[in-house]
Amino acid sequence: MANLNSLDVFFSVHSFQEEELRDRVVVVADVLRATSTIVTAIHNGARGVIPVADMGEASKIAQNVDSDNYLLCGEKDGVMIEGYDLGNSPLEYTPERVKGKTLIFNTTNGTKALRKSFSADEVYIAAFLNLDQVVEKLSSVGKDVVIVCSGWKGRLSMEDLLLAGSIIYHLGDGNLPSEARDGAKVAFSLYEKFGKDLASVILNSNHGFRLRNLNSVADIEYCSQVNTHRVLPVLHEGIITDQYVTKTG
Numbered sequence: 001m002a003n004l005n006s007l008d009v010f011f012s013v014h015s016f017q018e019e020e021l022r023d024r025v026v027v028v029a030d031v032l033r034a035t036s037t038i039v040t041a042i043h044n045g046a047r048g049v050i051p052v053a054d055m056g057e058a059s060k061i062a063q064n065v066d067s068d069n070y071l072l073c074g075e076k077d078g079v080m081i082e083g084y085d086l087g088n089s090p091l092e093y094t095p096e097r098v099k100g101k102t103l104i105f106n107t108t109n110g111t112k113a114l115r116k117s118f119s120a121d122e123v124y125i126a127a128f129l130n131l132d133q134v135v136e137k138l139s140s141v142g143k144d145v146v147i148v149c150s151g152w153k154g155r156l157s158m159e160d161l162l163l164a165g166s167i168i169y170h171l172g173d174g175n176l177p178s179e180a181r182d183g184a185k186v187a188f189s190l191y192e193k194f195g196k197d198l199a200s201v202i203l204n205s206n207h208g209f210r211l212r213n214l215n216s217v218a219d220i221e222y223c224s225q226v227n228t229h230r231v232l233p234v235l236h237e238g239i240i241t242d243q244y245v246t247k248t249g
């Protein structure tokens with residue numbers, strides 16, 4: 001059973017004020033596709049990921065760094081931004097492209113959720129790909145935990161809520177943890193109803209449809225995989241690295 005004070009889920013990046021995350025342990029979820037891409041990049045040897053709020057911030061950082069060691073990455077409305085090195089398909093983030101590089105990462109919802117989490121005590125990056133690592137970490141934090149679902153432009157996204165529900169389900173060994181607040185209860189119930197058919201539910205979600213229109217079915221299938229990546233990306237002082245690297249400096 002989990003050791004936490006309280007457990008809640010916020011349904012989109014616009015559904016809370018930054019202040020509400022202060023001193024909490026925050027888990028950011030954007031299954032399609034930002035957090036799945038971050039997990040992949042870190043797994044494939046990226047040195048770090050700098051989440052930014054918008055294109056202006058991304059360009060400002062890019063102008064002041066050595067372009068041999070940094071890549072400008074991300075999307076607008078699902079499509080790679082002109083002049084960027086990589087888009088937001090996790091399949092682009094191969095070891096050949098990202099090993100040893102620091103990524104300046106700019107996406108429509110996911111990186112905005114990460115930027116809004118800067119006041120939190122600890123911030124972890126979750127995808128289905130690294131579910132076990134997230135659950136293992138949360139099971140011993142002993143603090144107030146909020147899972148932030150990035151959603152889509154202020155609306156909830158089924159796949160993010162399902163990931164939140166899955167984290168909660170596994171934290172409670174299949175039972176609703178007594179610390180669950182309303183948001184966590186909703187996510188847990190959704191996972192109980194749809195969790196057995198994850199891949200097809202995600203494929204048929206609103207964002208699944210949007211990505212299918214962009215010919216990204218392979219991305220959806222990739223992001224629906226569970227426990228394929230043993231990493232726990234953590235955001236600390238504006239940069240995401242693997243937790244192990246952060247701990248050992």
Ligand code: 3SL
Pocket residue numbers: 030032033034035075077078079088107108109110111150
């Ligand atoms: O909103 C985001 O952060 C993106 O992950 C959206 S997309 O999958 O690239 O369309």
